[in-house]
Amino acid sequence: MDLECVPKVCSVVEQEVSYSRNVFLPITNFCSNRCAYCGFRVDTKDGCWFMSPKEVLEIAKRGVAAGCSEALLTLGEKPEVHIEAEEKLREFGYKNTVDYLVELCRQILGLGLLPHTNAGILDESELRRLRRYNASMGLMLECVAELPAHQKSPGKDPKLRLKVIENAGRLKIPFTTGLLVGIGESFEDRVRSLLEIRNLHQRYGHIQEIIIQPFAPKPNTPMANCVGPSEAELFSTVAVARSLMPEMNIQVPPNLVSNVGHYLLAGANDLGGISSVTPDFINPEKPWPTIAEIETTIKSFGFLPRERLPIYPRYALDKSFMSKEVYKHVSKLADEDGYRRQ
Numbered sequence: 001m002d003l004e005c006v007p008k009v010c011s012v013v014e015q016e017v018s019y020s021r022n023v024f025l026p027i028t029n030f031c032s033n034r035c036a037y038c039g040f041r042v043d044t045k046d047g048c049w050f051m052s053p054k055e056v057l058e059i060a061k062r063g064v065a066a067g068c069s070e071a072l073l074t075l076g077e078k079p080e081v082h083i084e085a086e087e088k089l090r091e092f093g094y095k096n097t098v099d100y101l102v103e104l105c106r107q108i109l110g111l112g113l114l115p116h117t118n119a120g121i122l123d124e125s126e127l128r129r130l131r132r133y134n135a136s137m138g139l140m141l142e143c144v145a146e147l148p149a150h151q152k153s154p155g156k157d158p159k160l161r162l163k164v165i166e167n168a169g170r171l172k173i174p175f176t177t178g179l180l181v182g183i184g185e186s187f188e189d190r191v192r193s194l195l196e197i198r199n200l201h202q203r204y205g206h207i208q209e210i211i212i213q214p215f216a217p218k219p220n221t222p223m224a225n226c227v228g229p230s231e232a233e234l235f236s237t238v239a240v241a242r243s244l245m246p247e248m249n250i251q252v253p254p255n256l257v258s259n260v261g262h263y264l265l266a267g268a269n270d271l272g273g274i275s276s277v278t279p280d281f282i283n284p285e286k287p288w289p290t291i292a293e294i295e296t297t298i299k300s301f302g303f304l305p306r307e308r309l310p311i312y313p314r315y316a317l318d319k320s321f322m323s324k325e326v327y328k329h330v331s332k333l334a335d336e337d338g339y340r341r342q
Contacts (some may be wrong), residue, residue: 022070023063023272031076039218070310077120105133138176169204178211178323182229242267260302313338
């Protein structure tokens with residue numbers, strides 16, 4: 001795409017572009033939803049997994065050795081609706097998924113990694129329990145419109161997802177959310193989604209970043225033959241997000257887009273978590289760039305690369321947005337600006 005076509009939005013705070021070093025922990029691919037675009041969830045028993053505590057901690061320790069600060073826990077939503085998942089949890093010694101996640105996060109935090117959990121729809125009490133051992137948490141809104149891609153996914157009801165984001169605000173959880181672009185929504189739907197996110201952030205001040213993520217077709221899914229969004233659609237969505245929320249951190253995943261630097265010019269100021277230890281299990285066909293590649297790209301477009309923690313600088317400097325257990329570790333890992341201590 002011609003660089004002259006990229007909307008240039010100069011609202012990036014101090015021209016800094018951040019990223020984090022993470023280790024990706026795909027706890028389970030059992031899921032109660034059947035999103036038409038998802039290649040993470042599988043229907044065959046042979047293809048399903050539920051990581052044991054030993055497996056989780058072994059990979060987390062590799063993350064520590066590699067210099068990561070973030071442990072990204074991702075899993076299917078409400079996996080115990082499947083009898084096999086429920087049996088696995090009992091085998092591990094837990095009654096439900098949240099009990100298991102709380103203990104995993106406690107142990108991961110004890111290793112010196114900061115957990116960031118994406119567990120789908122959770123009620124307020126579940127969020128409160130996980131907050132104790134999570135530096136931040138997340139749930140993609142994806143879209144406020146009801147779409148055919150979510151027809152078999154009760155957890156993708158926009159009202160339910162907005163409620164989770166609101167409850168996280170009440171609990172002062174630094175929160176990540178965002179849009180999935182190209183799954184059948186209109187441009188107006190994207191704008192409405194951004195406005196809903198902005199309204200919640202204005203009320204609670206807890207949304208630390210908005211991810212603008214492109215749909216990537218996956219084989220053997222109902223949307224396998226669909227075409228992903230154009231660069232123009234993504235650029236315009238980033239630019240609108242920056243225009244609506246000049247102070248917000250806007251992220252684009254660098255393994256899912258081309259011309260990363262052009263998105264920085266359009267208003268993005270974060271490139272998310274990068275792992276040298278684990279692949280992107282949601283998009284395994286899209287390898288991470290290296291940290292050196294990321295920093296070179298950022299500098300070549302005139303920006304300053306800054307490594308952050310999974311809890312963004314503003315929140316890393318505010319004790320009210322974390323438990324005492326989390327603060328103990330954040331205070332060791334963060335510098336005076338709230339970024340990763342070098």
